[in-house]
Amino acid sequence: MKRNYADLHLRPDLRNSELVIRMIKKASELGYCLIAIPFPQNFPEERIRKLQNICREYKTDFVSRVDLKPQTSNELIRSLRKLRRRFEIIAVICESKHVARQAAKDRRVDLLNFSFYSPRKRFFDKAEAELASNALASLEIDVKPLLTLQGPTKTRLLSSLRREVAIAEAFHIPIVISSGAPNELLMRKPRETAALASLFDLEKVSAMKAISENSMAIVKRNKEKLSPNFVAPGIRLIRGGEDC
Helix, strand or coil: CCCCEEECCCCCCCCCHHHHHHHHHHHHHHCEEEEEEECCCCCCHHHHHHHHHHHHHCCCEEEEEEEECCCCHHHHHHHHHHHCCCCCEEEEEECCHHHHHHHHHCCCCCEEEECCCCHHHCCCCHHHHHHHHCCCCEEEEECHHHHHCCHHHHHHHHHHHHHHHHHHHHCCCCEEEECCCCCHHHCCCHHHHHHHHHHHCCCHHHHHHHCCHHHHHHHHHHHHHHCCCEEECCEECCCCCCCC
């Protein structure tokens, strides 16, 4: 079965246009059919459209993303209210337990992302997973730290990831594997990225889904919601007018 691969977390410096273009080109060469880049909340719409056009030149689909780092639950709620219909993917970088819990239960959140430097800031436990299982959020794992960290820090991260993956699978929380790459040197082919997941005990089949089906499902769901014809989940406007 042919898979459509996605990398939902490329992280180039947006001030460096040449780097951004090189990473888009590299993603296409590696076999990704869809990429996402996080933008600042006030990033100009015309620059986002320009990147979409560049991706089309390299035959790669592009979706906009925002990474929220709220300090409080109320700040997260305000940001979601303001940004949900502007960006196709919303990720929350959970730096406190209160924010993590709010993000897990809010259906406007797509991805839960946690600090890879400190095990104490990784709040994905059974309570978090139970909340997420009743919402729509997926657990996102960036592989960049697996390529750059060394020694005890890397060992602690892998231990945390093994625990979190087991919890996510037990509660049927989708897992998304992204690169988190800030430059093209840290980008890998989809199958190479999936192979890194064996380091934290994610089976090959699940790892392949994490870079393809799970990622694509988020994008498809949100594109439908952002469509002007969307009414409610499962309800779309087919035609409007006085004769309807």
